[in-house]
Structure formats: structure tokens, C-alpha cells
Amino acid sequence: SGTEIPSQATLVFDVLLVDIHNPKDTVTVENQVVPESCSRRSVVGDYIRYHYNGSFLNGVTFDTSYQRNSTYNTYIGMGYIIAGMDQALQGVCIGERRRVTIPPHLAYGEQGAGDVIPPSAVLVFDIHVIDFHNPNDTVNIQILYRPEVCNDTTAVNDLVHYHYNCTLVDGTLLFSSHDYENVQDAVLGSDKVIDGLDEGLRGMCVGEKRLITVPPHLGHGERGATGVPSSAVLVFDIEMVSFEKGVPPGYLFVWLEESPANLFEALDMNKNGEVPQEEFGEFIKLQVAEGKGRIKPGLTMEQIVTDMFQNQDRNKDGMITGNELKLKVEEDKEREEANHDEL
Numbered sequence: 001s002g003t004e005i006p007s008q009a010t011l012v013f014d015v016l017l018v019d020i021h022n023p024k025d026t027v028t029v030e031n032q033v034v035p036e037s038c039s040r041r042s043v044v045g046d047y048i049r050y051h052y053n054g055s056f057l058n059g060v061t062f063d064t065s066y067q068r069n070s071t072y073n074t075y076i077g078m079g080y081i082i083a084g085m086d087q088a089l090q091g092v093c094i095g096e097r098r099r100v101t102i103p104p105h106l107a108y109g110e111q112g113a114g115d116v117i118p119p120s121a122v123l124v125f126d127i128h129v130i131d132f133h134n135p136n137d138t139v140n141i142q143i144l145y146r147p148e149v150c151n152d153t154t155a156v157n158d159l160v161h162y163h164y165n166c167t168l169v170d171g172t173l174l175f176s177s178h179d180y181e182n183v184q185d186a187v188l189g190s191d192k193v194i195d196g197l198d199e200g201l202r203g204m205c206v207g208e209k210r211l212i213t214v215p216p217h218l219g220h221g222e223r224g225a226t227g228v229p230s231s232a233v234l235v236f237d238i239e240m241v242s243f244e245k246g247v248p249p250g251y252l253f254v255w256l257e258e259s260p261a262n263l264f265e266a267l268d269m270n271k272n273g274e275v276p277q278e279e280f281g282e283f284i285k286l287q288v289a290e291g292k293g294r295i296k297p298g299l300t301m302e303q304i305v306t307d308m309f310q311n312q313d314r315n316k317d318g319m320i321t322g323n324e325l326k327l328k329v330e331e332d333k334e335r336e337e338a339n340h341d342e343l
């Protein structure tokens, strides 16, 4: 019609197909690369960290997490992201790559989104799953090696010496004790290391090797830490080198057997009615040597004896008397009862 198109003209259209979808379309998955090892697939309620490249059907990228240099993190299947992506992220393995194509009714619909997504656009996401965990996850311990002979295992209060490599789930190395001359030390249960690692280091034999997987709520959490991305799952490759049995917080010495009925008489080895530091030190050393008592690990016997002696020599005259000791023993007893009340 009109003047521009003559009657009887044959029209030639040059068509560029930008986008096509059918209202019945669902999310399609292609180009899946699933790692050989996949012990678990994501489910609704998991928290996932992934990289993505988002493009239109014509191949033009509209958004990418790679440019931001940090993963996109979200709960799955809870409506925090577009419906199609919420579906696409279910049933994935850690390390998996997949391309998903999402029709507009499962994305931004007829409205689109701002200047970025045009109305009724089909979206294509190339996804790389970095890790996921569930808020209910506990520490996962995989024993890689356990010596046949193992008379004693690590427990709370023990001073442990271990080697470790700390990686992300994809194997990216974050920290390693092998970077330092000495092995790593920690007193278990003392908040020296993240909760998940503390738990994973318990019950170990000398020489034992473990892989300890720590979810972020038992690690560095949503905030991450220097060198640790927010909400990252961490994997610790541990070798227990040695450990020393510990004493409860606040103690320098504990009895492993019943303490002497009359402690002052036992301490006053030469029976002159007073106990100078030297005599006190001899007594403590003897208890440790005979396996009747244990001192706090990580300190020298010298430090322990000096500190204990000073705690007991109330008037600082260089001697412990029967009355001074009695006072100290009563205080310790009260403290112990207070501790029991807390439990």
C-alpha cells in the first residue's frame, strides 16, 4: 500500500533472528561438564557460590560475574533469583559447568529489566559451580591414613602440632604450614583456629592424615577473611605431627591421680614447716616424672613452677606456708564447683 511499495512487487526481507521462545518452554541444560567426583548434588536450601556469564541468544553478553572477580552467592530454590536460574542451580555438582537457556517467563518476562534486559528476552547463562553447602552441614572428616599403633588421641585442651594445606573446594591453595619453618600449633578448644578445624583436629593419632571439610558457618562465615572469599567452603589437608596432653583453661598443673591427702606435708619434703620455690619445684617435677600430674603444655617447667609458686606465696616472702596453701586449695575447689555449675 501507499507509494513506497509498488503493486505486484515481490518483497525481500533480510531477517536477523534475535530471539525466539515458546511460552511452554522450560529451562534447558546443555554443555554439561560434570566432575568425575561428585558426592552430592545441590538441593533446595543449599547456599551456592558460582560464576556465570549471562548472554542473549545472539551471543551478546549482558552481565558476567568474572568481571567483578567474585562469585555470585545465593540460596537455591528460595526465590532470591529468577525462577529459571533457581531451577537451573538444582542438582548441580561442585565444579560442574553447564549452559542453561531460560525463557522470559522464567526470567524477566515481558517487562525486561532496566536498560540491561529487553522485554521478553531469552537468557543464556554459562555457569561454573564453585561450591555449595547447606546451613545444616557439619564438619566432614575423611581419614586418609591412620597408623596401626595409636595409644592416644588428641582432645580438647591438648597442644597439637600439625601440618596443613588449606584449599578451596576446587583445589585452589590458600594457606599452607609448609610455607613456614615450623609446624602449626594450637591448643584445641581455645579459639585459636576456626571452629570446624578445631573439631576436625580432635580424636587424631600422631601420624594420622585427614581431609577436613569446613562449611563457612564453622569457618570464616559470610565475611570471609584475608585470602578467604566470603561464604567459602574450606578443605584442610592435615597431618598430625605430635601433641601434648593439656590441662583445662586457667590451670598450670592437674593431678592425674588422687592428690595427696595432706598436700602441704607432701610438699614440705624436708619437714621444716615451710616450702621455698626450690622445694616446690622439686615436688612438681617429681609428680610429672612419676605420671601423677601434668603441667600445661607449651610452657617450660621453670615458668610453670615460678607462676604456681607466686600464686601460692600470698605474702611474697619466698615461702609457702600451710595456711597459704590451704587458702589456695579452697579457692581452687570453689572455682571447680563454679565450673561444674556452669555445666
Ligand SMILES: [Ca+2]
Pocket: 267, 268, 269, 270, 271, 272, 273, 274, 275, 276, 279
Ligand atoms: Ca621445707
Ligand SMILES: [Ca+2]
Pocket: 312, 313, 314, 315, 316, 317, 318, 319, 320, 321, 324
Ligand atoms: Ca609466704
